[in-house]
Amino acid sequence: MANRLEFLDVSGYQPNAQNRAFWDEAKQLGVAGAIIKITEGTWYRNPYGWNQISAAKLAGMKVAAYHFAKFVGNSYQAVNEANYAIATANSMGLPHGSIIVLDYEERAGIRAYNTQACIAFCKAIKAAGFMPAFYSYSGMANLWDYEAIRQATGAKFWVAAYPRLGPAYSPDYGSFPSISAYIDGWQYTDNWRGWGVDGSVDLTGVFTTTEKVTSGGHLDDCHFEDGKLVVGGWFASDKANGKGNHYIILTDDQGHEFARQSVALSPRPDVAKAFPDIPGAGQSGFAAKFDYTAAMAGKKLRVYFRYTDDPAGNGNATDYVSLADLSKSAAYLDSMSVSFGKQLHVAGWFASDMSIGKPNCFAILFDAAANRELQRVKVAPVARPDVAKAQPGIYGSGHSGFNAAFDYDASLVGHKLQIIARYSDEEHGEGKYVDYWFDPFQGPSMPVLDGKMEQTFVAHDISLSRQQDGTLLVNAK
CATH class of the missing domain: 3.20.20.80 (Glycosidases)
Known part of the structure; x- marks a missing residue:
């Protein structure tokens, strides 16, 4: 040995x-x-x-x-x-x-x-x-x-x-x-x-002996474009000879098929350079655009690049299989402020692969210490081309922005609060939904005017008079 x-x-x-x-x-x-x-x-x-x-x-x-x-x-x-x-x-x-x-x-x-x-x-x-x-x-x-x-x-x-x-x-x-x-x-x-x-x-050469590579593939791209799922990559094999039909097939991890498309191969000179021993490597590009459905959401899809002798995509086939994760979510809270009108204003974005079929959007103010919801407001999605550019692999990222205003007063100052962004299939925000819980925060202080806290009071009579220095004197009964 x-x-x-x-x-x-x-x-x-x-x-x-x-x-x-x-x-x-x-x-x-x-x-x-x-x-x-x-x-x-x-x-x-x-x-x-x-x-x-x-x-x-x-x-x-x-x-x-x-x-x-x-x-x-x-x-x-x-x-x-x-x-x-x-x-x-x-x-x-x-x-x-x-x-x-x-x-x-x-x-x-x-x-x-x-x-x-x-x-x-x-x-x-x-x-x-x-x-x-x-x-x-x-x-x-x-x-x-x-x-x-x-x-x-x-x-x-x-x-x-x-x-x-x-x-x-x-x-x-x-x-x-x-x-x-x-x-x-x-x-x-x-x-x-x-x-x-x-x-x-x-001991047997299996971990150290390099064999000539005659088959290979890669899922280069998986992103959303105008609500469609776009996948692309390459696959070349010495076993593709005589298999003139090319397909991309999407299934779940149990083999249940969602969709398939017949595709034309595209040039891949980079693959031919990297793998000169694989037949057909220079013409091995696969790409297709699929309708994205709620049944796909939350799944880890198997993406098949297939050569087959069957025009319907079955028959004698040679496959390359990769995975596409359709369970992704991302979000960010861009800003938060309290207005003189006693409102807490929040703005940010939330995108999720699981938001398909959930057209109702909500922002929720949550009391994290008491573990209860305080307020819920329905919001209209806002276009976010910056998010679409940064997160093309997440469904709906291009229209993931939100702005919301909650009633807010001094009783909430210092409380441990949390913002929840939600997509729901029900108009009041229940039913089937997907949430993003932003990090908890301490309720911000009320805004100040001339160094003093803004105050609200009830009066039966009020009068104003201007002082010599230009300030206003308020008398209330």
């Missing part, structure tokens, strides 16, 4: 791996592969991931990615995490067909359920056109069944076992973790050559 190629895995803890020099030096020391952490759960993306992948590719490394799992034995959550990892891998430029590793380190759950959840994750990775791999510690084998995972998904196996502490310069094969006949990679140290990074040896 001597003289095998090695590979390193890095994460947000290694920002220096964004530099090509890091990988060039590693390459001189026998490293030929890089595995980059891209995601964790459904909430974390490695902020350095894109640069780390790019730097490793430039240095000639075979590049893979890994996802740190949090789903334990929940298969539904496992699929959600897989979809999150797939979308992130595509956005970070991981080559189509690369390995995405399931990093399973949760010391919890029941072995059978954990195994089924891992199988669900790996199947989703495989369905999206990537190669699944499974990673864990050898001492955790009682919490998962790799043989079952491999048989169900074909996942490669990367195992961690550290025979000694401190820097390691080569694997000690006398301490090899022989827990399976199908081990592809062994992570033998967490301090490779004193670099403070994990080091592994490639």
